[in-house]
Amino acid sequence: MVSKDFNPGVRHPLYFIRKGLYNKISLYSGELKGRVLDFGCGAKPYRSLFQHVDAYIGVDYASEGHSHQNEEIDVYYDGKTLPFENESFDALFSSEVFEHVFGLAQILPEINRVLKKDAKILITCPFLWEEHEEPVDYARYTRFALQDMLTKNGFEILITDKNGHMVRAMHQAFIVYLHDYWLHKVPFFSRFNLFKKIIRQAVIPSLNCLFLLFEPLWPKYDKLYLNTIILAQKKG
Template sequence: MSGKTKPFFTNSFSSVFFNPLHLIRSKLYTEIQDLAPRLKGKLIDLGCGTKPYQHLFTNCSEYLGLDIEESGNKDSKSLVDIYYDGRTFPFDNNSVDCFFSSETFEHIFNLDEILAEINRTLKPGGYLLASCPFFFPEHEVPYDFARYSSFGLQSLLEKHGFEITEYRKTGSFLSAMIQMTALYIYYFINRIPLVKHLLFILLITPLLLLALLIDAVFPDRIKRHDLYLNNIILAKKL
């Protein structure tokens, strides 16, 4: 399996010098990289976009991107293998070994229906690996419909016949606030093309480094995890 990861979707330390979403992307990449080897066989990437994590799923014999025609991520259409109508997947019952979906659930208005479809098409014991933001600005508008807490996401999955085998959060209260501050500053300096890279290094890179330091050395009682960046969940069909 081959795949080239775009620089904004890696855990490379160098991206603190050019990626305003470094904390989000690097932590998300690390968690997906850790959990991806558990998925095997035929994998469906729901809301696949540019398939930035495909190369991590080395135990999967088949990797197919599934998306709807109308979405907020129009530039990624060339990497979609299969389109569906937004309600029903074009797969038989119990025919898919595993599903992966990263940063897609917030763009699905009818998530209850889609989780039921994932359960219908998964083989018994098949896995769903998914991530979605908890603390992040509206994006890909107008196709940004929801944010899910840890409790809400786990309840939805259990309602649709899944057992949670792994649940993780990325970031902490402090690092999440710093990440959003860095992103806010980036919105303004990105409008100054001649000096935006210099301003990035002077204003944003120190913030990102501070957040990394906080998450690395501060105890949990100070960092707190009731505000965080992303949910990552691995669930098994019962």
């Protein structure tokens, strides 16, 4: 089962981005078969969505911006070369990782190398999001940039999808502002545990519920959104 942090309820400050990602990954996870590589796996939060595959191997990089303590990493790599033989995997999954890879275009040939012919890859990448895992937060890619890099490195784009739309992205950003800034950075408010409890247990859930109630009334303008989702296939 996917944990409540990655399949959250409305009380969670990251409800809209993470619930949206969970829904999109659930939608496309069945496209990946056989032996699957989770690139940048961390704690493998979406492992349970791939119960149908033959094997699920996680690889990650020991970077300074993210602690891997108590995570389920099977193999570490050096940031340049994946420690696997050519054509070792039938598919690849990578969620919210590409923005942390400095020189992404240089690692894509390695990803291609370890995949079999016609292997499918499922990728999610943030488009509108705060800086995180500093200092290894290097980029925000448009869908066109991702499509271009993948195409130039031997992949055919099958599906490009988006998580969220402008108003949802703006609401999620405001909730993050309340949770991350007001509760931790504003001197007057950050001292009082009662205030923090009110924000976490009453204000954020109420705002999220109100947004869900009124969201259908907003036109879905998706030039600004939360995440890009791409399903692609290695060319023969």
